[in-house]
Every structure is written in structure tokens, then in C-alpha cells.
Amino acid sequence: MADKPRILTDEMIAEIKAFFPRYPSKQAVTLPALHIVNEKLRYVPLRAVVEIAHLLELHPSQVQDTLTFYGYFKQDAPAGRCRLWVCRSISCALRGGDELLDHLSHSLGVKPGETTADGRITLEYAECLGACEHAPCVLANEKLIPSVSHHEADELVQTVK
Amino acid sequence: MSEFKPVLLASVGKPESHTRKVYEQSGGYQALRKVLKTLSPKDVQEQTKASGLRGRGGAGFPTGLKWTFLPKDHPGPIYFCLNADESEPGTFNNRILMEDDPHQVLEGLIISCFATNSAVAYFYMRCEYPLAYKRICQAVAECYEAGYLGKNILGSGYSLEIHVHRGAGAYICGEETGLIESLEGKRAWPRIKPPFPAVEGAFRKPTVVNNVETVACVKHIFDRGVDWFKSIGIPPDPNNPRDAGSYGPKLYCLSGHINKPGCYEAPLGITVTELIEEFGGGVWKGRKAKAAIPGGISMGLLKENEFHCKLDFNGPGKFGCLGLGTAAVVVMDETVRMVDFLLNSCRFFSHESCGQCTPCREGTSWATKMMTRIKHGKGRLKDLDLLLEIAENIGIMPGTTICGLADGAAWPLKNCIKKFRNELEVYIKSTNPSGWMETAAVPALQLLDIH
Numbered sequence: 217m218a219d220k221p222r223i224l225t226d227e228m229i230a231e232i233k234a235f236f237p238r239y240p241s242k243q244a245v246t247l248p249a250l251h252i253v254n255e256k257l258r259y260v261p262l263r264a265v266v267e268i269a270h271l272l273e274l275h276p277s278q279v280q281d282t283l284t285f286y287g288y289f290k291q292d293a294p295a296g297r298c299r300l301w302v303c304r305s306i307s308c309a310l311r312g313g314d315e316l317l318d319h320l321s322h323s324l325g326v327k328p329g330e331t332t333a334d335g336r337i338t339l340e341y342a343e344c345l346g347a348c349e350h351a352p353c354v355l356a357n358e359k360l361i362p363s364v365s366h367h368e369a370d371e372l373v374q375t376v377k
Numbered sequence: 378m379s380e381f382k383p384v385l386l387a388s389v390g391k392p393e394s395h396t397r398k399v400y401e402q403s404g405g406y407q408a409l410r411k412v413l414k415t416l417s418p419k420d421v422q423e424q425t426k427a428s429g430l431r432g433r434g435g436a437g438f439p440t441g442l443k444w445t446f447l448p449k450d451h452p453g454p455i456y457f458c459l460n461a462d463e464s465e466p467g468t469f470n471n472r473i474l475m476e477d478d479p480h481q482v483l484e485g486l487i488i489s490c491f492a493t494n495s496a497v498a499y500f501y502m503r504c505e506y507p508l509a510y511k512r513i514c515q516a517v518a519e520c521y522e523a524g525y526l527g528k529n530i531l532g533s534g535y536s537l538e539i540h541v542h543r544g545a546g547a548y549i550c551g552e553e554t555g556l557i558e559s560l561e562g563k564r565a566w567p568r569i570k571p572p573f574p575a576v577e578g579a580f581r582k583p584t585v586v587n588n589v590e591t592v593a594c595v596k597h598i599f600d601r602g603v604d605w606f607k608s609i610g611i612p613p614d615p616n617n618p619r620d621a622g623s624y625g626p627k628l629y630c631l632s633g634h635i636n637k638p639g640c641y642e643a644p645l646g647i648t649v650t651e652l653i654e655e656f657g658g659g660v661w662k663g664r665k666a667k668a669a670i671p672g673g674i675s676m677g678l679l680k681e682n683e684f685h686c687k688l689d690f691n692g693p694g695k696f697g698c699l700g701l702g703t704a705a706v707v708v709m710d711e712t713v714r715m716v717d718f719l720l721n722s723c724r725f726f727s728h729e730s731c732g733q734c735t736p737c738r739e740g741t742s743w744a745t746k747m748m749t750r751i752k753h754g755k756g757r758l759k760d761l762d763l764l765l766e767i768a769e770n771i772g773i774m775p776g777t778t779i780c781g782l783a784d785g786a787a788w789p790l791k792n793c794i795k796k797f798r799n800e801l802e803v804y805i806k807s808t809n810p811s812g813w814m815e816t817a818a819v820p821a822l823q824l825l826d827i828h
Contacts, residue, residue: 238538238540239540239580240454240580241561241562241580243561243562243563244560244561244562244580245562246562246563247542247543247544247545247559247562248542248543250545251504251543251545272562278562278563281563281564282562282563282564285547285564285565285731286544286545286546286547286564287545287546287547288504288545288546289545301505304721304724305466305467305674305721305725306466306467306633306670306674306707306718306721306722306725307466307467307632307633307638307707309717309721310632310633310634310707310709310713311633311634342505342546343464343466343548343725343728343729344464344465344466344467344468344725345505346463346464346468346469346471346472346503346505346506347469347472348466348467348468348469348630348632348633348638348705348707349469349630349631349632349638349639349640350638351632351633351638355505355507358507358508359507360507360508
């Protein structure tokens with residue numbers, strides 16, 4: 217362990233430590249720390265879990281337990297440059313959400329949860345994205361795309377570099 | 378009805394409505410000034426209690442009463458958690474408030490924290506709301522600049538810090554003790570109550586958890602007064618001693634097969650028909666409605682001939698639904714097959730069950746497996762009884778689970794099988810002509826990944 221280079225950069229560590237004064241326990245910084253690492257690396261590898269645990273004075277299994285509970289953090293491999301969340305809950309499903317997900321799955325050649333071979337896009341299904349007035353909707357990284365037709369979905373995929 | 382003007386949504390859609398400048402121009406932070414200058418925390422609690430405000434997050438618990446459960450003269454700290462996890466399918470009112478009028482939410486939050494003697498508030502927001510997150514973080518920074526947050530707010534001696542905390546994609550974090558566990562950095566497994574959060578909550582300290590729309594209402598109660606708030610809505614049903622009344626304005630989220638889906642504000646007690654016709658512009662494509670979800674998917678189902686149901690805290694229950702929930706109405710037109718609705722509902726709850734209580738974890742996932750089998754033409758009439766058996770045995774009401782997620786999973790099953798049993802039977806018989814009458818055990822089809 218000691219001779220391998222650290223995964224967390226000084227910048228990430230500083231960002232994580234900046235959260236400490238906000239909470240009465242260091243364990244409460246688990247989700248913020250996972251978000252910081254996941255945002256920078258596009259996943260949280262096991263070695264990062266160990267390093268986060270060290271920072272938060274926890275056992276690695278405590279951080280890993282939390283990480284695996286939530287659907288948001290990738291662990292096996294980095295997510296694509298664009299993480300494309302397609303909503304499949306009821307309001308979107310009534311307006312073609314499931315079909316949209318199938319369409320994207322076929323055109324990208326990946327199943328939900330997988331990343332295209334060129335590393336551009338990770339396709340994901342989402343439970344209610346809370347944008348039901350725009351059904352069927354898609355969250356592309358930080359951008360909510362309202363009322364997406366199959367054609368618009370194809371165009372969106374093209375714009376991802 | 379005609380003289381009702383939106384209050385919570387008054388600024389939504391106006392240019393720069395998310396900035397402090399625009400908010401202050403329309404009288405923003407005057408309620409906070411008034412509260413800090415003239416009232417004690419106890420006064421704020423009492424007036425909120427007198428207003429009849431009930432929580433907007435789903436359970437409808439009286440807000441002022443919840444605050445009074447905090448221990449008296451506690452040395453502190455007392456924590457305030459703002460529940461911005463939303464996530465109930467069909468619901469997006471909190472997102473609209475946070476994106477387009479974040480200062481309204483913060484003003485209500487600051488007043489609520491003052492009322493509960495909280496010096497630290499955690500704004501727990503689901504991570505699927507990037508714009509709301511940005512707007513709330515900006516608005517919090519603007520509040521520190523203006524002295525609405527931080528030490529000695531507006532010279533009152535009261536100090537408050539607000540920290541925005543992001544979730545990571547789990548529906549169960551909307552359950553208040555699940556939220557607290559998640560905030561503490563753990564998996565969001567709801568806690569056994571008692572102790573209730575007011576006695577032992579976040580970091581083992583007294584804690585209040587309130588919804589975004591609830592604190593937005595608090596702001597208006599102190600802007601316009603208790604009498605104004607009580608003049609809107611529906612008084613308690615004299616025949617129901619447990620009804621605390623449904624006062625105030627409410628945000629209704631309308632989606633599904635509707636011409637104008639959106640978030641609309643109306644007095645509590647509007648009917649489903651009024652909502653669809655007056656706000657939603659009718660059912661889309663000139664079709665007829667078949668059914669509607671009254672308040673988020675966990676509340677169950679109303680049939681088209683039940684659309685005169687009043688959407689107050691007491692209304693949907695009269696039609697066999699679980700309650701008002703989040704007041705998110707999802708309309709389904711006549712082309713919708715109930716087998717598809719039910720599979721969608723079961724899939725959602727099996728995906729979101731946290732796995733802590735066996736009846737919920739197993740019940741929701743077996744319901745999904747059975748619905749998948751039915752959908753794919755391998756259903757048996759017996760399955761409907763098995764599904765009902767699951768529905769009747771999972772949840773807080775039968776007393777088999779820690780939180781209400783399983784009740785939410787059960788209600789669509791119960792309502793749908795009761796109200797549309799004939800349709801489901803016809804579907805099963807027509808898609809499985811040779812096997813619908815079988816009753817022997819069958820293996821589940823591996824057609825759908827549960828997780």
C-alpha cells in the first residue's frame with residue numbers, strides 16, 4: 217500500500233477536509249467525500265475508499281458499505297464523459313420513457329449501467345428525476361433535457377465529444 | 378376559487394426570480410425581520426401551530442405540533458434538517474421552488490430554525506437536482522453576505538449556519554430517519570421509532586425534519602398572518618375526530634396524459650377534475666381519462682368516476698387511497714393497460730426498498746417478479762390473490778416494517794387489483810389461455826433485473 221501512489225490528490229483532500237467543520241462527526245463527510253472523488257475521477261475505486269476512510273478515521277468497510285448502498289457512485293470503472301440518465305418512473309413511462317431507454321440502449325449498443333467502448337457515454341436508468349412536467353426527460357451530466365424525442369436523443373448523443 | 382392568487386408560485390417564471398435582489402424587491406425577508414424583532418421562538422411555534430399548517434412532504438403531520446415535541450430548555454445543539462430529497466414519482470414541486478424561488482425557501486427555513494432554537498441546519502438535497510443545488514448554494518451565499526445567516530442575524534442575537542448536503546440517489550432518504558442516517562454518512566436505513574427525531578435525531582441530538590414546501594408556507598404565515606392561512610382550504614371534518622383540517626395553499630404537480638403538465642398552486646381541497654380541467658387543459662389527444670394517481674405513486678389509484686375526490690389531507694382516503702401524499706397527480710388515459718402501470722409501480726418499489734426489513738425487501742421484489750411474469754403472458758388468476766397477500770402483509774400498517782415505504786408499495790397493488798380486477802383477469806386469461814387456471818408453484822421468469 218505504502219509504495220503505491222496516492223489516488224486522492226492534495227486538492228481533493230483539501231476539499232474533503234473543508235467539510236469537517238460543518239458536522240459534529242467525520243463520518244458525516246462520507247457522502248461529500250464520495251461526491252468529490254466521483255466528480256473528479258468519474259468513479260470511486262476501492263483504493264480511494266481506503267484513503268477516504270483513513271481521512272475520516274473510519275474503517276474502509278464503513279465507507280464501502282455506504283458507497284454501495286447508493287446508486288450514484290461508480291466503482292468498477294470510470295463512467296463515460298457523459299452520464300446519461302433516462303427516467304423510467306411512471307410520469308415518464310406514460311410518455312415513452314421505457315421506449316426512449318430501449319432506443320438509446322440499441323443505438324449506443326450498451327445496456328443501462330454500461331459505458332460505450334469509446335468512453336463517451338454511460339447509459340443509466342433513473343427512478344423519478346423530478347421533472348415530470350417534461351416527460352420523458354433525461355439528465356445528461358448536470359443538464360436536464362426536457363421532453364426528449366428519439367430524434368432529439370440521437371442528436372444529443374452526437375453532441376457528446 | 379376565482380379570487381385565489383398564487384403565493385408560493387408568485388415569483389416563479391419571472392426574470393431573475395432566484396436572486397436576492399429580485400426577492401427583496403417583492404418584499405422578501407420582511408417576514409424574517411418582523412419575526413426576529415417582535416417574536417420569541419415560542420411565539421413562532423404557537424402561531425405555526427395555530428395556523429393549522431400540516432407537513433407538505435407526504436405524511437401531513439401538523440408542523441407546529443412537531444416542533445413542540447422538542448425537549449424544553451434543551452442546552453443544544455438542536456438540528457434542523459430540510460428534506461429536499463423529493464423523489465416520489467410524479468413529484469417536482471420542491472424542485473420548482475428551489476430553482477425559481479430559493480430565497481422563499483431559505484427565509485422560511487431561517488424562521489423555522491429560529492422557532493426550534495436550531496443553530497445548524499442541514500439542507501438535504503437529492504443529487505439529481507443540479508440546477509436547484511446551484512441556485513440554493515448561491516442563495517445561501519447571498520444570505521451570508523446580507524446578514525440573514527451567520528452570527529447575530531440582523532442584530533437579533535440569533536445565529537444560524539446552513540449547510541447544503543447532497544444525497545446520492547436513494548428514495549428512502551426522503552423518510553426522515555433514513556435522511557438522518559444518510560446525513561450521518563451511513564446507508565439510509567430508517568430507524569425504529571421511538572425515539573422520534575425530536576428527542577434523538579441527527580448525531581443523537583434533538584432534530585426536526587421538515588419539507589421544502591412546508592417551510593415556504595411558514596414564511597407566508599409570518600408575512601400574511603395566521604388568519605390569512607386559515608382562510609384558505611378546508612376545516613376539519615366534524616365526523617372525523619382525527620382530521621386536523623387542511624389549511625393553506627398547496628402545490629399540485631400534474632403530469633402524465635395531460636395537455637399542460639406542470640406545477641400549479643390551489644387551495645387545499647381542489648378536486649381532481651378541477652385540477653385537470655382548469656389547470657391541465659384536459660386529457661391529451663382528446664382522449665378520456667381512465668385513472669389517476671392522487672398524490673405520488675405510493676398513494677394508490679383513483680378511477681375516472683372518482684375524480685370528484687377532493688385533494689385535501691382527508692380526501693383520497695375516502696376512496697381507498699393511502700392519503701394526499703405529495704399531491705402529485707398523474708393522469709392516465711384510456712389506452713393505458715393497468716398491467717403496465719402495476720409493473721412500473723412494483724419495479725420502482727423493489728428498486729428503492731432499502732433492504733432492511735425482510736417483508737418489504739422480499740415482498741416488493743417478488744411482486745415485481747410476478748408482475749413481470751404476468752406481463753409476459755405467463756400469469757395465473759391465483760397471482761392476483763398472491764399479490765394481494767403481499768400487499769396486505771407488508772408495511773407499517775400490518776406492523777411488519779420499520780418505515781412506510783412498504784405501505785406505499787402495497788397501496789397501488791391493493792387499489793389497482795380492487796378497482797381493475799376484471800381488466801387484469803381478462804389480460805391474464807387472454808395472454809395465457811392454457812395456463813391461467815394453474816395454481817401450482819412456478820419459477821419466476823428472469824426477464825428483468827431487479828436492481
